[in-house]
Amino acid sequence: MFFAMRRKWTGLIAVLALASQVLIGCGQAVRSEGEAAPKPSQEQLQRVELLNQTADEMYKKVMQGDVAGGKVVLQQLSDQVTQIRFEGITSLEGINALTETVTEAKKVFNAAQFSQEEGQVSTAKIRLATDALTHTNNPMWLQYYKLLLEDVEGLESAAKNQQKTELQKVYRNWEQHYGIIHPSLLISRNPSDVEKLDSLTVFMKQQILSAQDPYTQMLQILPQVRQSLDKLFMKKEATAYLPMAEPQNPILWTLTIGSVILAALIFAGWRLSKKDDGLVTVRKPEEG
The missing domain is CATH 1.20.120 (Four Helix Bundle (Hemerythrin (Met), subunit A))
Structure with missing residues (x-):
């Protein structure tokens, strides 16, 4: 009987501890949602x-x-x-x-x-x-979108026609145009998005300089370059990067989720306490 009651209370304590962690996490989320970005x-x-x-x-x-x-x-x-x-x-x-x-x-x-x-x-x-x-909202560097898009189209055309000299020439134009706006991108946009396009640029350069046949790799990577451009320049055609709609009241949404989880945990604890009245049957090993 003692061990049965001990198991019962141990289960309840575990459930309540987990529930408290849920509430703490929700509270932290609410505080982080409520914190406003510092204004200059x-x-x-x-x-x-x-x-x-x-x-x-x-x-x-x-x-x-x-x-x-x-x-x-x-x-x-x-x-x-x-x-x-x-x-x-x-x-x-x-x-x-x-x-x-x-x-x-x-x-x-x-x-x-x-x-x-x-x-x-x-x-x-x-x-x-x-x-x-x-x-x-409307920085001057946005005017470079058309120029960079023309570079991407030039790279695609040179790769399709397997013109390595033209491919190298257009890439140099891309590198210069992208380099001019690179500091502005880091100032205005998410650094991780900029780093992705940086990596794609480095990959293109490696293919053009080292590969004997860079055309297949270039044609495969250029769609990703175009998508990264569209995201950085916030073009509607960047469908692969459409943001998820956020709830109108994120704090209320966070509390609602926390309440649902907490209720589920409490119900699980209640069922644990009621199962066999908290008793655990111990069977003696059969003789013989």
Whole structure:
């Protein structure tokens, strides 16, 4: 009898312990749902807007051939970046992308032999990156979608016709166009989505440079490249990445699920306690 009652209470305690874990998990989920993302202060927004204006000034000077003036403005921009708190504006990956872009531009402009093309590319990267910080809904880098899509179509055409020279040429265009908006993507989009397209880009390069017959692999991977593009640029045709509809009241939904699970556990505990009145039959081994 003692062992039967002990088993009964042990089962109930286990059920109640599990139920408490459910309630704790639901409570944590409710707290996480209720936590709002930090909003940038007015001072932060003003500093970022000033940064964007400085980048625009630098871009205009460099494109007009005033390299010395662009270099001076670049230093001003570099000083401004260190004085801005980016919490609530972009992710850690976005901050790193911005600072690395500015650092790379300083290397280009301080090189012993300045390259006009590299200077313009690095300036364009900065201009698009600062614009992405200030225009979250409609940044300028979205204009690159058509250009990148044309690159994908060019890669597909070259692969179908097995034209390796043309394939290499179009890939270089893709690499440059994608590289220009890469910092902006990390500022504006989910870093994991950007990393996926990064991996696809590296794979394409490996196939083009190393494989004697890269055409089959390219034709197989280009649909994934197109889908990643559509997701990053938020195009409706990216049907493979349609988000799941979220409940209108996630906190209420979380509590409802927790209540259902808890009720099921309590019922299971009640049945355990009622089974054979909590007694466990012990049979003696048959003699002989």
